[in-house]
Amino acid sequence: MADLQDLLDTIAADMAAIEERGRSADYIPALARVDPARFGIAVVTAEGHSFTAGDAETPFSIQSISKVFMLTLALGKHGDALWRRVGREPSGSAFNSIVQLEFEHGIPRNPFINAGAIVVADAVLDRGAPQGAIGELLRFMRFLAEDDAVEIDIEVAGSEARTGFRNLALANYMKAFGNLRNAVDDVLNVYFNQCALAMSCRQLAMAGRYLSADGLHPGTGHQVISARRARRVGALMLTCGHYDGSGEFAFRVGIPGKSGVGGGILGIVPGKASIAVWSPGLNERGNSLLGSLALERLSEATGWSIFNGGLSI
Known part of the structure; x- marks a missing residue:
């Protein structure tokens, strides 16, 4: 598990060094004022371990x-x-x-x-x-x-x-x-x-756990949604979660994800982890520029793509 923390720290440091950070959603005045230098990432594993890096405790608008x-x-x-x-x-x-x-x-x-x-x-x-x-x-x-x-x-x-x-x-x-x-x-x-x-990366990753656990809330054992519907929500996240950039996100990252114009992305790895990343600058399709890149690097390093090694929606 120390390897995962090291990986998140490395990703956060790499993101901090990138100059091109995208553009905040300035058509919503309250979002236009968010510092584009912010970056946070959090991972909560199926075993209940939580890992964070960067501004993972800073609340942002999940949109x-x-x-x-x-x-x-x-x-x-x-x-x-x-x-x-x-x-x-x-x-x-x-x-x-x-x-x-x-x-x-x-x-x-x-x-x-x-x-x-x-x-x-x-x-x-x-x-x-x-x-x-x-x-x-x-x-x-x-x-x-x-x-x-x-x-x-x-x-x-x-x-x-x-x-x-x-x-x-x-x-x-x-x-x-x-x-x-x-x-x-x-x-x-x-x-x-x-x-x-308004949620932090850590809070958002915690909230998404049920979708990586067949609809079950890991903390309480409560069945939030049936396993069948949890899988179908995941399928919609993969195919539709990034609007007209969904195909590109699936191609590069390979996990179900849902973006927001506040710069956040929730990623779900079935049976493995719930992930939240935040960087307020958006790409031309309205998705977090650095958030997408960070998830691509995380997926490559961990092999968490659903198209790799038996992971499936």
């Missing part, structure tokens, strides 16, 4: 990584009926694209693009009050991470609401097709708050 956990909640409420409202195919388009919705009659291509995540937020809201759904997610994240310090960054949520005009358009468009059951403002209230979850 679209939250879509993995909201999908888990929605599947718990609605089961496979959810798939009548959102697809399971890669989009091939930007995460906030509206183009495909017209051709596909208001059914988003997958739950990890913005339109799909808005439908999932509507399913979790389930005709309730936004505060109830937000509270449910926050309690869920604290349970998964075994840490009551997980919070929603109110400043980021407000910043999202003030600038989220494209998400408003997506929601209204799907409402016109009958694919949102609740008021648009209520659904977006939930969506903006879920994206504003």
Whole structure:
């Protein structure tokens, strides 16, 4: 295990030496102010060992990584009926694209693009009050991470609401097709708050453990989601978790992953580990530039690609 700590330390040092760090998500004002020099990484193994390097204890806005956990909640409420409202195919388009919705009659291509995540937020809201759904997610994240310090960054949520005009358009468009059951403002209230979850790499890696353990919460033994659904969430992470950069991420890293424009990535190695990495600078497709590189190096050094040696989704 000392080798894994040494590896993370080496990766963190290598990332610190790289000058090209990408560009922060400046279209969300609260994210534009994040120091681009920050980098953190955390790994929690199947045996329960935790390893960190860099800024792994610094909270950051997990943004679209939250879509993995909201999908888990929605599947718990609605089961496979959810798939009548959102697809399971890669989009091939930007995460906030509206183009495909017209051709596909208001059914988003997958739950990890913005339109799909808005439908999932509507399913979790389930005709309730936004505060109830937000509270449910926050309690869920604290349970998964075994840490009551997980919070929603109110400043980021407000910043999202003030600038989220494209998400408003997506929601209204799907409402016109009958694919949102609740008021648009209520659904977006939930969506903006879920994206504003603030977590450190360590907390996020802890929260993702159930997806690497056939849906089981290793700390409590609670079955968070069935093993079958955990595998299917992992499959969607691999094929859709990095938007139109998902194929490149699968090619280079080879593990299921979900990115967020806050610069975080959650990686899942079935049966082996949950990984979280954070570097706020994004590449041209909206995914963490150094985070992707760090996971590529980690996968190569450990052999944790699902295409290597019997690992599978």
